Amino acid sequence: MKYTHEDIKQIGISCLNLSLRRTSRLITSYYDLQLKPTGLRITQFTVLASIAYEKDPSISDLARLTDIDRTTLQRSLEILSRDSLITIEKKEIGNVRSISLTKKGELKLTKAIALWKEIQNSIMEDLGKSEFKQTLQILTELRNLPTIQIGLENE
Template sequence: MSKKSNAGPAESCPEPEGVPEAFFGLACTNAALRRATRRLGQLYDDAMAPLGLKATQFGLLVAIRDLSEAGKEPTLNEIAARQLIQISALTHALKPLVRDGLVELHPDPEDRRSKRAALTPEGLARLQQAVSRWAQANGRVETTLGPGVAEGLRALADLIASERFLDAYRSGRPLEGS
């Protein structure tokens, strides 16, 4: 017997033996959020495509710029922590930016085992070009959702990404004040 879901054919699968029928009626927050982020990611990727960037790469350029302090570039660990990704995923994502001359990686002078990332002049120029494309895409999303829904979505996403949420999840308790 096969169960159909409204998630689409790619996410439908046969019902495993021994799984209670009630399981298949449960809402999956993870799947819903992943579908939503894939959709938004496609829209922002389309906006960045003429510049040869993906939205995730734009986010990395922004993070490197934001984390850079007077003459001191961020470490890869700092960037990974900001983006909530594993260091291996970050190094993989940085490869095309390094290859295209937008980012340079340097050993940390204080800890030669660590690397620091810096925007090149070309990287900074590409980031400046990308900001207007991002703003247009972001404005269209805001208009489509309406400002109240868009603000609520960002607030919810920030909450889920927070240490407060992670602590509550790990302890098995509801969020306080929510």
């Protein structure tokens, strides 16, 4: 049986993945625009914040912490390193590299965090505090669904 026009319409109005991707692109664009004065994109901001949080993580640690695949993470790290915001050093044991913020990276992160707080507050005000918290909770629940976790394990 061939799909119908109604099948296609239902995808557009009820597909969770499509809705999340559309929303994600819009929110990412908003964060990027608001962070523009720092010269950082939201993905780079997230990586810098994760490095600051973890203290000298390896690339594997950082990939797990940020849920960014290693190839995408590697590109971000190259840009951050090129801009002298991070250092990547080979550890003495094994083929492991540790990542740390430079002083320039710490200063840029400090400025970006101030803007990030404004962005968060702006979205929270527009959406409502309880709806904002509820949205974060629902997104966490979605990431932890057994069906999704099983699918990731089988990759």
